[in-house]
Structure formats: C-alpha cells, structure tokens
Amino acid sequence: MLFFTQCFGAVLDLIHLRFQHYKAKRVFSAAGQLVCVVNPTHSLKYAPTLCAAVQASTDQGIPPCHHHEAVHDPQLVPCMCPLFSCPWEGHLEVVVSHLRQTHHINILQGAEIVFLATDMHLPAPTDWIIMHSCLGHQFLLVLRKQEKYEGHPQFFATMMLIGTPTQADNFTYRLELNRNQRRLKWEATPRSVLERVDSVISDGDCLVLNTSLAQLFSDNGSLAIGIAITTSKVLNSEAEM
C-alpha cells in the first residue's frame, strides 16, 4: 500500500513537471534567434494564499514564504511576480531562486531573444514574465496588461535588473516591435527590482502600448518583442538632439 502511494505520488510529480514544461518553456529557435513563448498569468491581486499553495506543491528547498511584517530593509525585495498576493520578501541573492522555484518563471540565456507573449486578448490584469540571463546578470522582463483608466487597457513592458540600481546603470535594454511595416523601439537603462515593478509601470517609465497599437503588432493574438541587452554607454544621438 505504501509502495502504491509512492508510485502514485511519482506519477503525479511527472504530470506536474510535464505541465510546467508546457506552460513555461516552449522555447525554440527561429532564424537564429531564441524565441521564448510566454503564456499569460492572470493577475490574482487579491487571492489570499496562492504563494503558500504553490509552495506547498513544490516543497524542495524553496526560500521561506514568510508573511508580511513591517520590514523596512531596503535590500529586501517583495515578490514582483504576477502573483501579487505572494507575501514573500527576500534579499536580492535569492530572488532568482524564489521566482524559478516558487513561481516556475523560466530563465533564458542569450544577449538577444524574442519574447512571444500569447493570448494578448485576455482581460486585464494579466502578466507575461520571463527571466533573462545575460552579461553575467539576471534580468526580469515584465509585460503587463492593466487598466490604469477604466475600460482602457494598456500594455506596459519593462526590463528590470535583479541587482542594485548602481549595477543597473551599467546596462541598456532595448525592446523592439516589428510588424506590418511598422517598427517601435524603446531603449532605456533597466531599473533595479529594488525599485519595484509596480512603481515603474505606474510612473509610465516603460514601453507603453494602447490596445490598437498592440493589435497592429500582434499576429494571431501573440505579440513578439525582440529583446537586446548591452553594456551601457551614453545613448549616441542624445547630444545631437
């Protein structure tokens, strides 16, 4: 009976792994560029104990999900994944493992990748998230569909360094949309995750698309965003303007 229970557990684990693989890791290479298919996560801002639930199901060396207290250590990063309810806070060093292990956010390698967000039609709030390992650091790309103004959903895309603001200043990231003889490029210095993704998006200091632009750049409900990260230099033509 014990043997049967263990076998059943192992089968469940396999199904679970297979599902995660499908959800988060449909990665393939097209025309020499790494394309990562990113499925949406409906933002569950007010779901109370999701982090705990996820954690319970993946009980293997995960940083502890300790509940919100009045902590004011500026080096503590709140969980910036779409599971807004996640009460986890932790130091920078363990953010990557928290995101990978607790929230199953995939991590990709390479200086240039294509982030293919599926199901752009889903109602706000929805997030598409991936981690990107490049130039010796980890970055977090967040695409968020949100209604800042009721009935007027917008898409916000930003890249953040899982590191300090000083480290972030050494990089420049570029997001590029290219379709239907239109091209939109956003270049900026990444912000640090210590500055919190919610602030960056509410400040509007990121690539912003309204629904009609998002539709122009989408293909069959999926939006391809080309991502490139370089070490920073003063943007060339700034002086010229």
Place this chain on the structure above:
Amino acid sequence: MLFFTQCFGAVLDLIHLRFQHYKAKRVFSAAGQLVCVVNPTHSLKYAPTLCAAVQASTDQGIPPCHHHEAVHDPQLVPCMCPLFSCPWEGHLEVVVSHLRQTHHINILQGAEIVFLATDMHLPAPTDWIIMHSCLGHQFLLVLRKQEKYEGHPQFFATMMLIGTPTQADNFTYRLELNRNQRRLKWEATPRSVLERVDSVISDGDCLVLNTSLAQLFSDNGSLAIGIAITTSKVLNSEAEM
C-alpha cells in the same frame, strides 16, 4: 487723412507680418540639424467661421474656401490643419498652398529635421503642425494632444504624405525621441492625406505617448522630435522576427 489711413494700414500689416513670423518660423540650426520651433494651435473644433476670417485677412490668391457640400470626389482633401472648422476642400495639388497661405503653416527643407513642439502642458485639444519638403515631396507632420478618454490626454504624432496612398508607399518616416537615457523610435510608411489625419489618430496607427512619457522626453515644456524620411525598403529585421 487718406494718407494717414494708408500709413496706419501699412504699419498694421507690418505688425501682423512680424507676429506671423514669430509664431510660425522660429527655425535655427543646432549641431548641424535643422531645428524648427513649432508653436501650438489650440484646436477650435467648433469655431464656426475661422477659415473665412483668416482668409479675409490674407486676401492674396488663396484657393477659395468653398463651404461643405455633399462632395464625394475621393481626390478632394478636407483641410487637415487644426482649424477643424475650416470648410475648405481641394485637390492634392493645392493643399500645400492652402496650408501655407490660409493657415500660415511653415514648410521646411531637408531629409532630417528636429521638430520642437513648445508648451506641451496646454490642455487638449491642441495641435502642432509643420510641413516638410523632402525627396521631391511634401509631408505633413501632425502632433496632436487629445483626450480619447476623458481626463486622460495623450499625444499622437504622425507624418502624412501630401500625395496619393500609392506615392506614400514609397517612403518610410521615422520619429525619434531621445532624452534622459531613454529613446523611443517609431518607423512606418506615411499615410496619404487622402486617408485623413483624424482617422489615423483615431485608429492609433501612429506614435502614441501618454502624459508621463511625454514629460520624460520633454525639456522645459518642449518636446523635440527627430524626423527622418527615407525612400522605402522592407524594414530589415521584419523577416528576422
């Protein structure tokens, strides 16, 4: 007495000319690029007879301001300047002279110019308009501040060819904002003025900035937009995506 009246009229004309010069033609060259200071025009959508008034004051060979009738000639272009009330309609060949002479819209030469829109804080609806002569054609750059959603003004920038859609397909235009270590680029095929600027803006098929992005790119209430026009080729990396 007649002499005095004529002198007084001449002085008034001089003052009028001087004022127009100040309003529409503060053009200078900075770091090798032509910079055109463009003052805003508050959109007077419901002002009834402004075109007639303007025309009366500049009575010199202007195309006639004939009032709206049920004309369905697709080659007739309604006046697309911010004086929405202007009831003028005319063929493509006379659009440039109408805009110059009736509405005093300036025309600039050169493949690359900087459009410097002043007083970005003014309430919507407001327009900034310039004509741009380049590669043997005339283009119209329109920056419009408009509230598509009440209480949420946005900026829309587009370039249109004063020519047919087929002619427009031969060009690509680029609008570029560059400030505070951020860069935003929009590249597209210009639309023809026959397609009407209002439709392009209501479709959102243009560079769209919300207020916070416009502020990030502005300096002292002025927004510099770098403009470049080239003959069209398929955007390079489109195939790569």
